[in-house]
Amino acid sequence: MFPSQFEYLAPTTLEEALSLLAEHAEDAKVLAGGQSLIPLMKLRFAAPAMIIDINGVPGLSHLQEDRRGRGYLRVGALVRNAALERSELLKSRYPTMAAAAPLISDPLVRNQGTLVGSLVHADPQGDWGSVLLALEGEVVAKSTSGERRIPATSFFDGPFTTVLRSDELAVEARVPAPGPRSFGTYLKLERKVGDFATVGVAVSVSTERGVVTRAGIGLTGVGPANIKAVDAEQALVGHRLTGKAIQQAAHLAAAASEPRSDVRGSADYKREVVRVYVARGLHQAFDAKAA
Amino acid sequence: MAVTDTSPGWLGKSIKRKEDDRFIAGRGNYIEDxxxxxxxxxxxxxxxxxxxxxxxxxxxxxxxxxxxxxxxxxxxxxxxxxxxxxxxxxxxxxxxxxxxxxxxxxxxxxxxxxxxxxxxxxxxxxxxxxxxxPAVVDPFAALDDGAPLIRDDKDGQTDNRIYHWEAGDAEATERAFAEADRVVTVNTHYPRSHPAPLxxxxxxxxxxxxxxxxxxxxxxxxxxxxxxxxxxxxxxxxxxxxxxxxxxxGGFGNxxxxxxxxxxxxxxxxxxxxxxxxxxxxxxxxxxTGFARDFHMKGELALTNDGRMLGLRVKMLSDQGYAYADAQPSKLKAGLFHIVTGSYDMPAAHVITDGAYTNKAPGGVAYRCSFRVTEASFLIERLVQSAAYDLGIDPVELRRKNFIRSDQFPYTSATGFVYDSGDYEGALDLALEKARYSELRAEQAELRKEGKLIGIGIASMTEALGAGPSRDYDILGIKMFDSAELRVHPTGKAILKLGVRHQGQGHETTFAQIVAHELGIPPDDILVHEGDTDNTPYGLGTYASRSTPVAGAAAAMVARKLRDKSKKIAAHLLEVAEEDLEWEIGKFSVKGAPDRSKTIQEIAFAAYTDHPPGMEAGLEGAHYYDPPNLTFPFATYIVVVEVDAETGEWKPRQVVAVDDCGVRINPMIVEGQIMGGLTEGFAMSAMQQITFDEDGNCIGANFMDYLLPTAWETPHFDLYETCTPSPHHPIGCKGVGESATVGSPAAFVNAVVDAVAHLGVRDVDMPVTSGAVWEAIQAVKGTG
CATH class of the missing domain: 3.90.1170.50 (Aldehyde oxidase/xanthine dehydrogenase, a/b hammerhead)
Structure with missing residues (x-):
């Protein structure tokens, strides 16, 4: 790899990292897993003057549930995808995330890459953004001037852009606990393991007495950013998960997608895959509920 | 699966690759080192x-x-x-x-x-x-009047045409088409791919x-x-x-x-x-660097209603990029593409080829392919399947009906190849048995009732390789022979120097086995040396599956020369006439007195210490081998796929490969070659292409866009063999490194098309992405 020249800094405390960011905000890029940043630097598509490597910062590797209130999952900025893939906590309580984790790129990338890094990179073909939108998660950002919690729904600002300020470090992602009688999955069409999604669909459904109380649907790779299919979600809430309801939601999700034709397939094709995958994901939810 | 060979000698033995220790230990010596x-x-x-x-x-x-x-x-x-x-x-x-x-x-x-x-x-x-x-991206548009002239640097070049070349007999082919009950057409593009060595x-x-x-x-x-x-x-x-x-x-032609x-x-x-x-x-x-393929092909097959092939007409336009840079024999403008009649007894054929300049990288190289046989094999095997559907005949029966029969070899094809040997029905029958073909057809019918799709694709591939007889094959005037020098040292160890250069094919092992088989010196005692022009004999190199057919033959021939000399030395040492000696691998002994013998090692020592008066000392020699003909390996590949009717996603469920490359020197290495070739065949059929936008921007210039399959996608392969030795190669070998790359893409595509053929789909261009399958289904829905 022959990137442009850059200065490399490796802070050992969060305070140090934040003050470096505050000082060098415009010139610096944060390095966590490096699975997007390093390829960009290799190709000289990105040429940051400074790299702030946070891998030595303590307190960013937590993957745990906070049980207060409805409860939520905390994913630290240095939690690798491989850890998410192996997590029993995700398998038992966060099925959409458990389904997505093993579909992130390939095993080598998963060993290094992080969920928070993927959110911050904001690739419209990134999988975690759709998952966070479906689950209504949030990103915790810190800077020398304080902390703010940014809902996923307002975090993404277009392809490869977020509302994160350049002096802010995303330290954690939070995902509300889905609660009992919840189901979810992530379905991904890819040309090969390690490819970006042609189409990815995150679904999450909570029910009470057979009626949907909350529905989340996130779409990957079919727009300038990850898409939350709000109309489809709302069409499900208050209804039973019947075949008809599922078909309607699937159509609305397809209508919410804004795919473009490219080597991965035509826009029509991708829209159809959204429809089929949303329906399949919801049918799986229905079957799981019935079981 | 490798058949354990317990016969004497070193052919057919799956010994471990001698070169691998240094590669596994990270002690190879690559350019970067x-x-x-x-x-x-x-x-x-x-x-x-x-x-x-x-x-x-x-x-x-x-x-x-x-x-x-x-x-x-x-x-x-x-x-x-x-x-x-x-x-x-x-x-x-x-x-x-x-x-x-x-x-x-x-x-x-x-x-x-x-x-x-x-x-x-x-x-x-x-x-x-x-x-x-303005960029010229489409090769058809490149040939239009008024297209921007790409090669304005060349005196006399007034358009973007590179060559026009024909093979076969136009008139005979016209007559065949006039007599035909039916003409089946396939229009297809074999996409631009890249060898992409690691x-x-x-x-x-x-x-x-x-x-x-x-x-x-x-x-x-x-x-x-x-x-x-x-x-x-x-x-x-x-x-x-x-x-x-x-x-x-890795090289693969690149x-x-x-x-x-x-x-x-x-x-x-x-x-x-x-x-x-x-x-x-x-x-x-x-x-x-050298891409591969990028042939736009139209094939027409003339048949009788009962499925007899009468003639084949092919028009091909090659998208060469801005320079015509194929590495191929000078006389043949489209390489060996005219082998397009394949495994079939085709009474007449006419092949018309043109090459066009475009604003793309120059090429194209023969990517794991003997000079464009890959494109040819794909076209004829796709045509045969389409013809079978149109005639309502099982694709197996249509092949069987038209195969060149075993008793027809040597067989002169309509485009001028002399096929050395073959038993196409034997390979097909074994593949059908192993794949349980008739059960598969029944299962396919049952599953369709449930809305589930499986498809069975077959390719019966024959390729021509091992260039070549020097009368026909040269590169820039240099004849395509190859060479071997063999020196046996006084202690009975040897060095074999070759004009070819392996890139992972296992020469250091297989060529040692050839010499071992001919002389009885164990492979571990033979160093195989290649790649240094000061210290190896002149040769044309390793590509187009030519190393074993040509350099391998040279290795056998030079070993025989040394054996002849060894016999003279043995006669001298044993004080008998040469005629009184008999050879078994590794030693000469006196007929009728087997106790009186000299091993090759004893003879080698004597060559330097006690050679007969009047004889040159030493035990070494060279041989430049000019093959009398190409060799013609063949195979039948059967692929079974499952297709998702809603999304077009497909995956192989079973891949059966029956390869016949004549005598196998090291079956393990041969099987490795076949597995690699099947993987690349799968890759080309399923995911690989280098495309360009209308401005000529290349899409496919990194491994995020140009896809290499990994162990995750690559299916399991069931390998089998038949053996039809080449009648003219000294040890009966044919090339094999490329057979599966050449033959298998058609089997994969045929399988996907077969899964949706009942809907009316006849063709899906490579790469057969899920989107392409879905579009093909929508297209017939629209017309149905």
Whole structure:
């Protein structure tokens, strides 16, 4: 790899990292897993003057549930995808995330890459953004001037852009606990393991007495950013998960997608895959509920 | 599965590869491992445009960057008459662009610097004044009147046509079509793919200003031919050029041509007087070096209603990029594409081929392919399946009905090939049995009732390889023989030197086995040496499955020469007449007195210590082998796929391969070759292509866009064999390294089409993406 020249800094405390960011905000890029940043630097598509490597910062590797209130999952900025893939906590309580984790790129990338890094990179073909939108998660950002919690729904600002300020470090992602009688999955069409999604669909459904109380649907790779299919979600809430309801939601999700034709397939094709995958994901939810 | 061979000798033995210890231990010696004192580093500036005039290049800022030794431009090379170079097809190609750039990624300037980081930094400081021109991306449009002229540098070139070449008999073919009950047509594009070896290209050029000797370490599949080309291009005396191909991390045809990087590094070393290293990056490799395929083909098959093939008519347009740079025999403009009649007894055939310039990288090389047989095999096997559907005959029966029968060999095809041997029905029958074909058809019918789709695809491939008889095959006039030198040392150990150069094919093991089989010296006692032009006999190199058919034959023949001499020495040592001796592998003994014998090791020692009066000392020799014909391996591949009717997603459920490559020297290595070829066949059919947008921007210049399958996607392969020895090869071998790449893509595509054929789908172009399958289904829904 022959990137442009850059200065490399490796802070050992969060305070140090934040003050470096505050000082060098415009010139610096944060390095966590490096699975997007390093390829960009290799190709000289990105040429940051400074790299702030946070891998030595303590307190960013937590993957745990906070049980207060409805409860939520905390994913630290240095939690690798491989850890998410192996997590029993995700398998038992966060099925959409458990389904997505093993579909992130390939095993080598998963060993290094992080969920928070993927959110911050904001690739419209990134999988975690759709998952966070479906689950209504949030990103915790810190800077020398304080902390703010940014809902996923307002975090993404277009392809490869977020509302994160350049002096802010995303330290954690939070995902509300889905609660009992919840189901979810992530379905991904890819040309090969390690490819970006042609189409990815995150679904999450909570029910009470057979009626949907909350529905989340996130779409990957079919727009300038990850898409939350709000109309489809709302069409499900208050209804039973019947075949008809599922078909309607699937159509609305397809209508919410804004795919473009490219080597991965035509826009029509991708829209159809959204429809089929949303329906399949919801049918799986229905079957799981019935079981 | 390998059949354990318990016969005497060394053929058919799956001994472990001798070369692997050093590779596994990380102790190979690749180009990047070669570092010389005072060595400089080179990086290449590439064109962002597919077609643009160069109005000027300002390299002053780059030259001023500390650590930069020189910036080489086309203008500088032109002063030394090195701005252009010949291609292996007799065309010309720019070393560095002077007048225009003609494809995105073309080499425009090179920085020579003290280290690679500085070299890359300096590239960003070179300012090139480009004047963009309309890009010619479509080869059909390239031939339209008024299309922008790409090669305005060539005197007399007034359009974008490169060649027109025909094979077969037009009149006989017209008559066949006139008599036909039915004509079946397939229009298809075999997409532009790339060999994508894991090691990219590179070199270390070391021109010694004191001795004028040029030592060029380079990633070349054909070091001897390269040395001659360098001598002709650069005007250097050939004895002063030493080309050394060290360990090579895969070639697949990509490392046959001469690339600008090699030439500029050598010229820079010559001008600066220090060694210059160039290591290509992945994008450089994918965007600028020899691609493969990119044939637009229309095939028409004339048949009777009962399924007898009467004739084949093929029109092919080749998208060559901006230079005609195929590495292929000079007389054949589209390589061996005219083998397109395949495994069938085709009474008449006519093949019309044209080549067109486009604003794309030059090529195309034979990617794991004997000079364009891959495209030919794909076309005929797709045609046969389409014909079967149209006639309502099972694809198996249509093949069986038209195969060249075993008793017809040697068989002269309608386009002039003389097939040496074959038993196509034998391979097909074994494949059908192993795949349980009739059960599969029943299962397919049952599953369709449930809305589930499976498809069964067959390809019965025959290829022509092992170029070649020197009367027909040459590259730039150099005949396509190959050679072996064998020296047995006094202690009975040996060194075998060859003119070919392996890139992972296992020569260090298999060629030792050939000599072992002929002489009885164990393979572990034989060092196989290749790749250094000072220390190996002249040869044309390793590609097109020619090493075993040609160099392997040379190894057997030189071993036999030494055995003849050994017999004389044995007769002398045993004090008997030569006629009284008999040979069993490893020793001569006296007929009727088996106790009186001399081993090959004892004979070798005597060759240096006690040779007969009047005989030259030593035990060594050379053989240049000119094959009497090509060899014709064949195979039947059966692929079973599951297709998702809603999304078009598909995956292979079963792959059965029956290969017949004649005698197998090392079955394990052969099976490795077949598995690799099947994987590449799967890759091409399922996911690989290099495409271009309308401005000629290359989509496929990294491994995020140009896809290599991994163990995750690659299906399991069930391998079987039949054995029909080549009648003319000294040990009955045929080439095999490319069979599965050549034959299997049609089986994969046929399988997917078969799954949706009942809906009316007849064709899906490669790569058969899920989207392409879905679109094909929608298209017939619309018309149905």
């Amino acid at each position: 070669i570092n010389l004192p005072a060595m400089l580093h080179m990086a290449i500036l590439r064109s962002p445009y597919a077609h643009a005039r160069i109005n000027g290049i300002d390299a002053s800022a780059a030259s001023a960057l500390p650590g930069v030794v020189a910036v080489v431009t086309g203008e500088l090379l032109a002063q030394h008459k090195l701005a252009w170079m010949p291609t292996l097809s007799g065309d010309t190609q720019a070393v560095l662009a002077t007048d225009k750039v003609r494809f995105q990624g073309q080499e425009v300037a090179c920085v020579i610097a003290e280290d690679r980081y500085v070299a890359h930094d300096a590239l960003e400081l070179i300012e090139v004044d480009y004047e963009p021109l 090691e990219c290209c590179g070199c270390v050029a070391d021109v010694n200003p004191a001795s004028s000797r040029a030592t060029i370490y380079m990633t070349s599949q054909a070091p001897h031919a390269i040395r001659t080309v360098f001598a002709l291009v650069a005007g250097l005396p050939e004895q002063n050029i030493q080309v050394i191909s060290p360990d090579i991390g 490392k046959v041509p001469v690339y600008p990087g090699y030439v500029v590094a050598t010229a820079a070393s010559l001008l600066i007087g220090r060694p210059v290293k160039w290591i290509e990056d992945r994008t450089g490799n994918l965007i600028s």
